[in-house]
Amino acid sequence: MHKKENLVVIVGPTAVGKTALSLTLAQHFNGEIISGDSMQVYRQMDIGTAKATEEERSLIPHYMIDIMEPDEEFSVAIFQAKARQLISEINHRGKLPFIVGGTGLYIQSVTHSYQFSEADQDPELRDRLQLFADTEGVEALHRRLREHDPITADRLHPNDVRRVIRAIEIYELTGKRMSDHQHQAAYSPYNLKIIGLTMERSKLYERVNHRVDLMIEAGLVEEVRQLLDLGYSPDLLAMQGLGYKELIPYLYGEITLDKAISDIKQRTRHFAKRQLTWFRRMPEISWYDLTEPESHEQVFQTITCEMEGMFPFSQNI
Known part of the structure; x- marks a missing residue:
């Protein structure tokens, strides 16, 4: 062993x-x-x-x-x-x-x-999500994540915009939550x-x-x-x-x-x-x-x- x-x-x-x-x-x-x-x-x-x-x-x-x-x-x-x-x-x-x-x-x-997830990246989607955060606020972006993946939302602070965006991106691209990908x-x-x-x-x-x-x-x-x-x-x-x-x-x-x-x-x-x-x-x-x-x-x-x-x-x- x-x-x-x-x-x-x-x-x-x-x-x-x-x-x-x-x-x-x-x-x-x-x-x-x-x-x-x-x-x-x-x-x-x-x-x-x-x-x-x-x-x-x-x-x-x-x-x-x-x-x-x-x-x-x-x-x-x-x-x-x-x-x-x-x-x-x-x-x-x-x-x-x-x-x-x-x-x-x-x-x-x-x-x-x-x-960790190896999901593909979508620069255009990231740009849209960043614009959403800039115009609507980081709390609104965080609420959007919570709708799909409350487990990851609990883990990430709203100010951690980069990781919040990544979590949303994984869901949008794969239909699965980041918490599903992280074993x-x-x-x-x-x-x-x-x-x-x-x-x-x-x-x-x-x-x-x-x-x-x-x-x-x-x-x-x-x-x-x-x-x-x-x-x-x-x-x-x-x-x-x-x-x-x-x-x-x-x-x-x-x-x-x-x-x-x-x-x-x-x-x-x-x-x-x-x-x-x-x-x-x-x-x-x-x-x-x-x-x-x-x-x-x-x-x-x-x-x-x-x-x-x-x-x-x-x-x-």
């Missing part, structure tokens, strides 16, 4: 503490980290995507960071293929691969072997440990607000200004990311900086709530509460004991 490759996944809402735990566990278990965040792949988008710092990356090798330009197309299928290859390479080096991030579909595509294995192909981090909601929202303040102090406004100065369109999917989309109207003189910051905080809080909703649907996740700072060491010890039983040859002893 073919031996399954090892894989550890750390998930949870933004600002909950995934990065700190991943560094500690990766050092203890001789691991290497694959970013499971759909925005960290983009170069020149560092502050708003909360990438691991250069110092953190010097401690533990990190992958799937800074591999695309902001105007290059990136998809869950690309992520799946690249992550699978990295997992095999890390295992073959005798290391333990960790996927760390909050983009649920990207992570689940790897842990449970989603198979998920009942069991993971990996020897898998999924760690879910959670926190009492008011405490999490405090951390979200504080993180946004720190990003502003670190120069997020200048980061967005530089992207615009380099000619990247505000309509790019990358520029719709948290912290980028909200600052563009400020840089165009349409709103105040206080309003932009308030919008970032509110949208990030809503995003954190959606992340938790997504991950709660994954029954394999073992959940750990980080609400109380004094409990963090005990959480680490508990996870370590559980992992030592699963990955006895990956410990850095």
Whole structure:
């Protein structure tokens, strides 16, 4: 029987503490980290995507960071293929691969072997759907998807126009829903440990607000200004990311900086709530509460004991 490759996944809402735990566990278990965040792949988008710092990356090798330009197309299928290859390479080096991030579909595509549609593309149909979104609004486009494919509509945010259009396109071309094309294995192909981090909601929202303040102090406004100065369109999917989309109207003189910051905080809080909703649907996740700072060491010890039983040859002893 073919031996399954090892894989550890750390998930949870933004600002909950995934990065700190991943560094500690990766050092203890001789691991290497694959970013499971759909925005960290983009170069020149560092502050708003909360990438691991250069110092953190010097401690533990990190992958799937800074591999695309902001105007290059990136998809869950690309992520799946690249992550699978990295997992095999890390295992073959005798290391333990960790996927760390909050983009649920990207992570689940790897842990449970989603198979994606190969339906043809219709540029003319895409143009019509984009025009519909531009004239009627993204919510109207999203409602159009929901009429045919409520499962995919639940998964995609209305602002993710490119993927909403793709889902409608698949239905129009094949008569089948995107959710029909995406098959998920009942069991993971990996020897898998999924760690879910959670926190009492008011405490999490405090951390979200504080993180946004720190990003502003670190120069997020200048980061967005530089992207615009380099000619990247505000309509790019990358520029719709948290912290980028909200600052563009400020840089165009349409709103105040206080309003932009308030919008970032509110949208990030809503995003954190959606992340938790997504991950709660994954029954394999073992959940750990980080609400109380004094409990963090005990959480680490508990996870370590559980992992030592699963990955006895990956410990850095």
